[in-house]
Amino acid sequence: MAARPEMPTADDCWTVAGRTYRSRLIVGTGKYKSFEENAAAVAASGAEIVTVAVRRVNIADPKQPMLTDYIDPKAITYLPNTAGCFTAEDAIRTLRLAREAGGWTLVKLEVLGEAKTLYPDMIETLRATEILAKEGFEPMVYCADDPIAAKKLEDAGAVAIMPLGAPIGSGLGLQNRVMIRLIVENAKVPVLVDAGVGTASDASVAMELGCDGVLMNTAIAEAKDPILMARAMKAAVEAGRLAYRAGRMGKRRYADPSSPLAGLI
Amino acid sequence: MNDETVSIRVNGEHRRVPEGISIADLALELGLEPAKVAVERNLEVVPRSTLGSVTVEDGDEYEIVTFVGGG
Numbered sequence: 001m002a003a004r005p006e007m008p009t010a011d012d013c014w015t016v017a018g019r020t021y022r023s024r025l026i027v028g029t030g031k032y033k034s035f036e037e038n039a040a041a042v043a044a045s046g047a048e049i050v051t052v053a054v055r056r057v058n059i060a061d062p063k064q065p066m067l068t069d070y071i072d073p074k075a076i077t078y079l080p081n082t083a084g085c086f087t088a089e090d091a092i093r094t095l096r097l098a099r100e101a102g103g104w105t106l107v108k109l110e111v112l113g114e115a116k117t118l119y120p121d122m123i124e125t126l127r128a129t130e131i132l133a134k135e136g137f138e139p140m141v142y143c144a145d146d147p148i149a150a151k152k153l154e155d156a157g158a159v160a161i162m163p164l165g166a167p168i169g170s171g172l173g174l175q176n177r178v179m180i181r182l183i184v185e186n187a188k189v190p191v192l193v194d195a196g197v198g199t200a201s202d203a204s205v206a207m208e209l210g211c212d213g214v215l216m217n218t219a220i221a222e223a224k225d226p227i228l229m230a231r232a233m234k235a236a237v238e239a240g241r242l243a244y245r246a247g248r249m250g251k252r253r254y255a256d257p258s259s260p261l262a263g264l265i
Numbered sequence: 266m267n268d269e270t271v272s273i274r275v276n277g278e279h280r281r282v283p284e285g286i287s288i289a290d291l292a293l294e295l296g297l298e299p300a301k302v303a304v305e306r307n308l309e310v311v312p313r314s315t316l317g318s319v320t321v322e323d324g325d326e327y328e329i330v331t332f333v334g335g336g
Contacts, residue, residue, distance in 0.1 A: 052334065057330060067332055096305075221336075
């Protein structure tokens with residue numbers, strides 16, 4: 001068989017809101033022990049997009065180091081989020097400030113329903129998506145694993161649909177493969193699993209379902225060795241993507257021998 | 266120069282600053298680089314290009330934010 005030099009990074013890009021990326025892994029920048037560890041994990045993950053939060057500057061200590069000193073926004077796309085926002089108004093206010101701070105319109109919208117599950121409030125999320133799209137934002141939207149809501153988000157101007165695989169920070173793995181698969185089949189914009197990944201195989205599962213990418217934070221940041229886990233996630237996302245493209249074998253209920261029966265002595 | 270001051274709130278904290286300063290001056294006085302932050306004044310985002318020309322008024326409420334780690 002001829003050598004096939006193609007690599008997932010060489011010819012298999014994905015595009016969101018007109019921007020093309022090679023890496024299908026988006027990583028968060030929260031929960032790390034230090035900026036150094038965070039930057040090393042981002043490098044090891046190969047991620048070209050990182051999520052960031054928008055928060056008050058520390059006026060008591062304005063000279064303390066900042067994230068931008070360690071992860072260069074010119075080299076890595078900063079995707080500002082609305083974590084901690086429970087209404088459309090709070091999320092929109094946060095993103096208007098983010099747009100001014102960064103100068104870009106590609107953002108991650110999340111409007112949460114309650115603190116215990118951090119489950120999205122889809123009514124507020126849809127309302128915020130409509131307003132943000134009208135204001136010229138390009139929102140990638142964290143959402144429930146609801147194919148109908150996902151379609152409405154797309155119609156409202158979401159540039160990517162990002163259903164949770166399990167609660168944020170839970171590391172439980174994809175609990176909803178059937179629903180994620182339905183969302184992928186129906187969507188005309190990229191679909192990324194956002195939240196729920198705990199270990200490498202979870203990321204592969206998401207990619208094998210046909211997702212365009214995976215977004216994670218805690219699975220890397222809370223690993224005993226975050227930099228090694230970042231490498232694992234990079235490999236898992238690439239492996240899952242290749243398996244999806246390759247097209248897996250069908251499943252059988254019983255055995256099927258791999259060696260020929262003809263010529264048996 | 267005059268010695269008058271105005272009373273404002275920045276990120277929820279009360280402050281007195283010299284009358285007539287711009288928002289860019291305010292950021293510098295707080296030790297911040299205007300290019301690294303975004304400013305909201307009385308619930309309206311202030312475009313970065315106008316930070317140097319908008320004057321801080323008595324009673325203003327400011328939110329000054331930046332990017333931090335998050336998921």
